[in-house]
Amino acid sequence: MPDTFLLAGKPFTSxxxxxTGKYRSFAEMQAAxxxxxxxxxxxxxxxxxxxxxxxxxLDHLSPEMQILPNTAGCYDVEHAVRTAxxxxxxxxxxxxxxEVIGDPVTLLPDNEQTLQAARIxxxxxxxxxxxFSDDLIMAKKLLDAGCPAxxxxxxxxGSGLGVQNPANLKxxxxxxxxxxxxxxxxxxxxxxxxxxxxxxxxxxxMNTAIAEAGDSASMATAMxxxxxxxxxxxxxxxxxxxxxxxxxxxxxxxxx
Amino acid sequence: xxxxxxxxxxxxxxxxxxxxxLTHLSLPVKRVAIELNKEVVRRKxxxxxxxxxxxxxEVVHFVGGG
Numbered sequence: 001m002p003d004t005f006l007l008a009g010k011p012f013t014s015x016x017x018x019x020t021g022k023y024r025s026f027a028e029m030q031a032a033x034x035x036x037x038x039x040x041x042x043x044x045x046x047x048x049x050x051x052x053x054x055x056x057x058l059d060h061l062s063p064e065m066q067i068l069p070n071t072a073g074c075y076d077v078e079h080a081v082r083t084a085x086x087x088x089x090x091x092x093x094x095x096x097x098x099e100v101i102g103d104p105v106t107l108l109p110d111n112e113q114t115l116q117a118a119r120i121x122x123x124x125x126x127x128x129x130x131x132f133s134d135d136l137i138m139a140k141k142l143l144d145a146g147c148p149a150x151x152x153x154x155x156x157x158g159s160g161l162g163v164q165n166p167a168n169l170k171x172x173x174x175x176x177x178x179x180x181x182x183x184x185x186x187x188x189x190x191x192x193x194x195x196x197x198x199x200x201x202x203x204x205x206m207n208t209a210i211a212e213a214g215d216s217a218s219m220a221t222a223m224x225x226x227x228x229x230x231x232x233x234x235x236x237x238x239x240x241x242x243x244x245x246x247x248x249x250x251x252x253x254x255x256x
Numbered sequence: 257x258x259x260x261x262x263x264x265x266x267x268x269x270x271x272x273x274x275x276x277x278l279t280h281l282s283l284p285v286k287r288v289a290i291e292l293n294k295e296v297v298r299r300k301x302x303x304x305x306x307x308x309x310x311x312x313x314e315v316v317h318f319v320g321g322g
Contacts, residue, residue: 021319021321044318057318069318082296
């Protein structure tokens with residue numbers, strides 16, 4: 001049976017969602033997107049420059065990719081809601097990655113304002129995918145508010161530190177067995193992605209780990225493998241951890 | 257008359273509508289969205305909405321992001 005990833009009722013084959021920021025060139029971004037196997041990419045809403053002609057960034061994305069606009073750079077409910085509405089009008093999509101940031105140094109989310117914004121946007125018919133701190137209680141509140149998935153961070157955005165609190169992710173998975181959990185932000189290398197998936201994340205959203213890699217396309221391939229490997233491992237069920245050895249070869253019958 | 261467009265003070269023809277404003281300033285029209293005084297304006301209404309002095313307009317598009 002194929003292991004389909006259902007997000008807000010929409011089936012995806014890939015459990016990797018990737019960003020479009022920080023790439024050194026459009027060609028590099030396109031190669032990385034193709035190599036990643038991702039079917040959805042994030043984009044940011046930004047003012048049109050008034051002093052020069054601009055080409056549409058979206059023209060550089062494969063038409064097969066689902067576009068997920070974000071509310072990056074918003075520090076309060078009002079800006080996040082306004083940004084989401086603008087994104088919906090421009091792209092004709094109800095999907096929004098909700099970010100309400102609490103502080104410019106850590107870019108850690110303001111969970112309280114994220115929840116408030118989520119409630120408003122859900123009422124307006126948005127499919128709200130909220131980025132938030134890896135906290136079970138906040139996850140429950142966001143799900144209760146009508147978010148079809150929650151997106152806890154692994155570590156600060158762009159930090160590449162990997163899963164800093166595996167226990168939180170594991171608790172979230174165990175306590176919310178039916179929720180869709182997407183780990184968003186903080187993955188640095190494929191092993192980080194694999195760990196998040198092994199802990200039971202349904203998918204991973206990443207940007208910098210691929211965009212800032214020496215060879216983005218090659219790293220995108222590696223991330224694709226890692227997400228698949230971690231997913232398979234989670235479904236397979238890991239062996240128990242033991243403090244002491246457990247022989248793999250029979251002890252009885254060894255010559256002496 | 258003067259308006260605030262994308263955070264900048266801008267002199268534009270009096271009574272111009274939103275659709276004409278984009279053309280007048282050579283701004284892109286595809287896959288952009290406009291907000292007038294903090295309310296999104298539906299694309300179908302661009303032509304009929306005339307701007308007034310001191311209006312605050314945001315014209316946005318998409319850029320790379322995570």
